[in-house]
Amino acid sequence: MTSYEELYLDRRPQNLCHMCGRCCRVVTTTRPYQELQKMAQAGDEGAVDFLKIFEPYPSIDAAKEADAEVVENVIKRTCEERNLNPSQLTFYKCKYLLDDNKCSIYEERPALCRHCPSTPWAVVPPGCGFEAWLFLKREEVKQKIRKSKEDLLELKLLRTKMKNPEDLKKIDAVVHKIYGMIESYKKYGAEDW
Ligand code: SF4
Ligand code: SF4
Structure with missing residues (x-):
């Protein structure tokens, strides 16, 4: 990790989070699900951590039922900007997110949750408390x-x-x-x- 990223993570004002749970309910990755599975089997820690908590939605429509605005935003930011077909995306939901948007394993949540949004370019849900700060x-x-x-x-x-x-x-x-x-x-x- 570069020193900039360390500083970025250290300085991120955590109180900007509204704790709306939207970034736990509908999540996607830049790598396809099958590739993540292969990486996890090969021992990649990031992929192992991700698949420990996230399970894929059966379809994009199922993810849209959970939060259509987040899905549309991801498709716009990820597919349109990178010229990808939306069918190449997999959306996931965290199995530890409770109905009241709280995390049931908050104290033991993995590093990927602690670091989220992990870069200023992270695609966050519309209205996320970090939006303006990430822009800056x-x-x-x-x-x-x-x-x-x-x-x-x-x-x-x-x-x-x-x-x-x-x-x-x-x-x-x-x-x-x-x-x-x-x-x-x-x-x-x-x-x-
Ligand atoms: S979407 Fe943004 S504001 Fe909502 S829980 Fe996630 S980080 Fe916090
Ligand atoms: S483990 Fe907790 S913080 Fe991490 S994605 Fe799941 S509900 Fe969100």
Whole structure:
């Protein structure tokens, strides 16, 4: 986990949660159910934890009966933005969610619940208490990437004026680090920021 993610999780104001339970009632993953099952069989901890608590809805319509707005939002954000067919999605419900929206294993809930929403790009239910805060966090990251791109230009310019191999090595190391950081946000569109 990168230090940004650690800071993000530490600073997330948990009191923003309305405890509406919508993120426990209708959930989806970026990987298909069958792939998750294979990963769990191979010992992937994240997949094991996820399948321990979540069970799939038999169909998208069944998930819509539980919360149509959340399903439509996921289809819009996930399928339209990534050009996926909704039939490729599986929706899940947590077996530990109670009718009053409380978690029946709250004190022992797995890390994936404690970390949710785990990135500023998490697709949260409409009206989730974290929506505005996640937007601000996304903007912070975008600003950081823009600044890094400016730094890259300056470093490249500086490099043309240097001759000492040790200095060049140091610059190359910093450039490499910046490219790595930008790369880690590529999946969120960092190339266009
Ligand atoms: S949807 Fe948002 S506000 Fe509701 S329980 Fe989940 S994190 Fe909290
Ligand atoms: S274990 Fe609790 S917090 Fe985690 S998804 Fe289930 S009901 Fe929600």
